[in-house]
Amino acid sequence: MDVVIENLPRYLEGFTVTVLLLVVSGLAALVLGTIVAAMRISPVGTLRGVATVYTEIIRNTPLTLVLFFCALILPYLGSRLPYTVAATVALAVYTSPFVAEALRSGINGVPVGQAEAARSLGFGFGQSVTLVIFPQAFRMTIPPLINVFIALTKNTSVAGGFFVVELFTVGKELANANGDAVIAVLLGVATFYLLITVPLGLLAAQLERKWVVQR
Amino acid sequence: MTGASVLFDAPGPKARRRSLIFSIIAGVLVVAALGWMFLTLNAPKESGGITLPGMFDASRWDIYADPEIWSFIIFQGVWGTLRAAIVAAVLAIIIGVLFSLLRSAETAWIRIPTAVVIEFFRGMPVLLMMLFILLVGSTGQYWAVVWALAVYNGALIGEALRAGLVSLPRGQREAGLSLGMRPLQSKMLVEFPQAFRQMLPIIVAQLVVLLKDTSLGYIVGYQELLRVTLNNLSSFYGNRYLFSLFVITWLLYLAMNLSLSWFARWLARRGDRRLRPAKGGPLPEDPSQAILVAQANAAARQSEDNSSR
Numbered sequence: 001m002d003v004v005i006e007n008l009p010r011y012l013e014g015f016t017v018t019v020l021l022l023v024v025s026g027l028a029a030l031v032l033g034t035i036v037a038a039m040r041i042s043p044v045g046t047l048r049g050v051a052t053v054y055t056e057i058i059r060n061t062p063l064t065l066v067l068f069f070c071a072l073i074l075p076y077l078g079s080r081l082p083y084t085v086a087a088t089v090a091l092a093v094y095t096s097p098f099v100a101e102a103l104r105s106g107i108n109g110v111p112v113g114q115a116e117a118a119r120s121l122g123f124g125f126g127q128s129v130t131l132v133i134f135p136q137a138f139r140m141t142i143p144p145l146i147n148v149f150i151a152l153t154k155n156t157s158v159a160g161g162f163f164v165v166e167l168f169t170v171g172k173e174l175a176n177a178n179g180d181a182v183i184a185v186l187l188g189v190a191t192f193y194l195l196i197t198v199p200l201g202l203l204a205a206q207l208e209r210k211w212v213v214q215r
Numbered sequence: 216m217t218g219a220s221v222l223f224d225a226p227g228p229k230a231r232r233r234s235l236i237f238s239i240i241a242g243v244l245v246v247a248a249l250g251w252m253f254l255t256l257n258a259p260k261e262s263g264g265i266t267l268p269g270m271f272d273a274s275r276w277d278i279y280a281d282p283e284i285w286s287f288i289i290f291q292g293v294w295g296t297l298r299a300a301i302v303a304a305v306l307a308i309i310i311g312v313l314f315s316l317l318r319s320a321e322t323a324w325i326r327i328p329t330a331v332v333i334e335f336f337r338g339m340p341v342l343l344m345m346l347f348i349l350l351v352g353s354t355g356q357y358w359a360v361v362w363a364l365a366v367y368n369g370a371l372i373g374e375a376l377r378a379g380l381v382s383l384p385r386g387q388r389e390a391g392l393s394l395g396m397r398p399l400q401s402k403m404l405v406e407f408p409q410a411f412r413q414m415l416p417i418i419v420a421q422l423v424v425l426l427k428d429t430s431l432g433y434i435v436g437y438q439e440l441l442r443v444t445l446n447n448l449s450s451f452y453g454n455r456y457l458f459s460l461f462v463i464t465w466l467l468y469l470a471m472n473l474s475l476s477w478f479a480r481w482l483a484r485r486g487d488r489r490l491r492p493a494k495g496g497p498l499p500e501d502p503s504q505a506i507l508v509a510q511a512n513a514a515a516r517q518s519e520d521n522s523s524r
Contacts, residue, residue, distance in 0.1 A: 046237045060472035062430035073461055157340035161434030175350055182350045190339045197338035
């Protein structure tokens with residue numbers, strides 16, 4: 001326990017990097033994922049095909065492999081990106097299909113009659129999506145999106161394996177330095193992760209319970 | 216084309232023409248990109264081209280035809296990954312069954328601590344758990360990977376199974392009890408088999424996650440596919456094969472994961488449709504979502520029962 005309190009500044013340093021990774025790559029994944037989701041429901045067959053292939057391929061690639069590519073293969077091919085930036089890009093790309101699937105499940109949850117009504121009022125694709133479908137899909141999308149960000153929080157630890165000094169790396173270093181208090185050190189790291197994931201999980205469950213019943 | 220997207224397809228010649236134009240543009244772009252790759256990537260550096268040290272370089276194609284390299288990749292790498300994934304999957308299902316039974320117990324003294332333990336395992340990165348077992352348990356890399364994956368996925372599978380138990384009609388339990396079974400017997404013999412069968416697609420989808428997560432063994436030093444191909448082989452043959460080896464590794468992971476996730480989707484299509492969130496929508500891979508869908512369905516069914524009485 002003393003080890004954790006003594007090293008609190010280092011924990012907080014790592015925690016800051018973790019939160020930074022989470023926020024930046026989360027926002028980037030949100031943007032990318034929205035584009036992919038829009039492509040997947042668009043009337044143009046080519047766009048749908050490209051988005052489907054992208055989703056399938058990225059979803060079935062391990063995150064470790066994506067990070068390996070960004071941290072070790074890209075520099076080998078001549079990229080000069082700092083590791084933190086490369087890791088952020090990797091996390092964003094890896095998370096984007098999950099965001100897209102969450103958005104799509106929300107959109108698919110809107111009854112078909114709503115889209116038919118929008119069409120019969122003469123709305124085009126853009127209008128029926130922004131005025132009728134999205135406002136209804138949004139509330140069903142939030143809980144699964146929160147789950148995606150919980151997974152992203154945990155996934156930032158993988159970046160720690162590829163030269164990014166964040167919470168996991170700090171924990172590993174502290175555990176190596178304090179061989180007699182490994183359990184306390186690692187439980188400290190776990191607490192910081194739980195500090196993000198558990199409240200988010202409770203929020204998601206709460207919102208979902210509320211909205212599932214209303215539907 | 217699924218769900219609501221059907222409706223955005225304005226039928227008629229205009230949409231067809233637009234689709235055709237987009238297809239042509241996409242085709243031209245793909246051809247241009249491939250042409251650019253082959254023209255510039257293999258050009259000598261002096262003329263301004265980038266020499267990609269890998270699959271586009273004809274002198275490095277020999278690696279794809281070398282049976283020794285392939286046997287090393289398959290018997291060390293793929294086998295290392297599958298060995299961990301299969302043992303962890305079996306353990307995860309056993310742990311999941313235990314968790315779901317304990318968490319749906321009547322006694323609060325069993326239920327609440329189990330819930331806390333499950334939340335702890337779910338909220339913590341698997342990688343951290345691997346490190347924990349490696350440093351505290353001194354089990355060696357293989358068992359660290361296996362146990363971390365088993366416990367993490369066991370917690371998630373347990374939640375999925377609990378969703379299955381929640382979604383069953385209450386009559387199933389009553390039927391078991393009225394046949395003279397004890398509550399535990401009724402749960403094990405009547406309710407649980409149904410819940411398991413119903414949740415099989417979600418469990419298999421979770422096993423895809425498990426298979427992907429074995430690659431975390433790379434970071435803690437376990438000899439799995441990623442480590443064997445990209446560390447051992449590239450340090451043996453030199454870095455010039457790094458990119459080719461990366462492509463091989465990627466394709467092998469895709470082959471394993473895609474076949475498993477298509478199997479999950481096939482199971483879901485042919486199985487019970489009660490738990491699917493919406494027509495054409497993706498599977499609720501996250502068990503916490505599955506629970507809420509199941510609860511909503513159970514509530515809806517109960518109100519139907521009440522109104523029909």
